[in-house]
Amino acid sequence: MTTPADVGYHARQHARWHWSEIAFWVLVLACAFCFPSRYLIMTDIVRLALFALSLDLILGYSGIVSLGHAAFFGVGAYSAGLLSLHGIITEPVIALVVAGLAAMVLGFLTSFLVIRGVDLTRLMVTLGIALLLEALAERFSNITGGTDGLQGIEMQPILGIFAFDMFGKVGFFYSLAVLFLLFLLARRIVHSPFGLSLRAIKNNPLRAAAVGIPVNRRLIAIYTVAAFYAGIAGALFTQTTSLASLDVFAFEKSADLMLVLVIGGTGYLYGGLIGALVFRMLQEVFQTITPQYWLFWIGLVLIVMVLVGRTRIHRWALFLPNLVIRQFAGRRAVVALSDNEAP
């Protein structure tokens, strides 16, 4: 009994702000004021969250498995670094947008390569592009600084008012503001008809094409947008750490990013944000236990997550919060993840 009007109604219901979402952002802001000594790591988490959000757009919403998302992060990072180092654009916000656009152009150009072929070809091509860029950055070391990275980047005050301080307070609020703005945009995108069509493509490209969705054009569009997001994340990295080195392109970066998103859960925007937090905390814990071999435990987490099943783990993680919510707001308010993990 789903008439088109019904579908529209449900889509609009789904797009409305849930009170738990508002609570989430209030909590984030509260954290910012509660832990004034931990700005650096919190900035790191925010940056990672933005990066994971970008991957979520293509992996969670459109089903493109990418092993080379670090390529766009790297391009954003180097663009922001070079812009500021050579004094081309000194104002951070404009530089940020320009760096994002640079990554976006790359994303647009490479999207034509990515939409061709099946999963495996996509994996290889995305991985190849990231490796190619890494090789290029190493080759043109007179521009990129080679293995030493870009050095001596000095950031101007944001909007000419807020100077970056050494405790990272300004950097953190700047990153958080960027994350929030881009999150709003992403939220708008995935709840729009465009976003719904992406989900249709993810579930069944053939059927999506049959009902008149231009599959390739939609995929190119979302890939380009995701590249923009990743570029912004990279630029934030350079601006808040005054650093850009070759390992922004590294394979480990893309692999870690996948883990972040998988921990948080794909396909509901908050996955990246929660995943970034959990991942960074896990990393801290493992690094204090075994400083050199934390990679082992990260690997173990990945394997266990896959073997137990991602959706099952998320259901367990949500058991306690849902129990509480059920007490106060009734059965209907419980948080449930859509398990749209098509094999």
Added chain:
Amino acid sequence: MTSVLTNLFDGVAYGMLLFVLACGLAVTLGLMNFVNLAHGAFAMAGGYVCAVLVNHTGWPFFAALPLAFVSSAVIGVALERTLYRHLYTRSHLDQVLFSIGLVFMSVAAVDYIMGSSRIFIKLPAALEGQFDVFGVGIDRYRLMIVVICGLLTAALQLVLARTRFGSRLRAAVDDPRAASGLGINVPQVFAFTFAFGCGLAGLGGALSAEILGLDPYFPLKFMIYFLIVVTVGGSSSITGPFLASLLLGIGDVAGKYYVPKMGPFVIYTIMIVILIWRPNGLFGRTVTR
């Protein structure tokens, strides 16, 4: 001119080595459609087993090579039966995540047990140095690699084309359902092939310690090379990956020798171009599976 031929020979040796390393992956990835990024970990295991046997226990190099094969195959079959088996029907994303996790674990574990520096395997004196054939410098070690890998390739081709097991494997790959309907134990065939591929990777790892360098980051560093061999070579026969690895080996050696500044740039560009041009590989079948 002679340097060209020497480079060509080095490239062929390198390519053949890559083929032995990667042909197991050609089966899991190309035929069974399982994205196994952890293939290099089995190669590393074989390499380290060989190194420990030769350097610490004083085994002769040629006696340690079969053991490298066996140990990797045993590890392979153990992991296949306990873990991989559950993931054959899962999504590619799950397979990627799982195998990356396995790579991370193996890297850290080897780093913990053996240390992070590059290790060398003590070679018998007969394998060191070069000799000249009509003015072309031939490295003894590389000659041995060409011989061993050449024999292996021929044997593989024979096994696949002529034996009963070969036809079972081809049937299982072409259509698993029809094959099991004919009474072929498909999981068993796959498990055996997986173990054999891992064993070959282990042998390749032991052989490659001298040429590629063996350290805990081996699986990550050469992952892309193995993947290139399989994706570019396609999966319809064993000849595709073989030609692809020769191409890759010769291209890589030549690239490093003649345009050292471009680094691995050439290889990646060629790979991307080929994959765009023919998404199923140069010698692949035209139907996507």
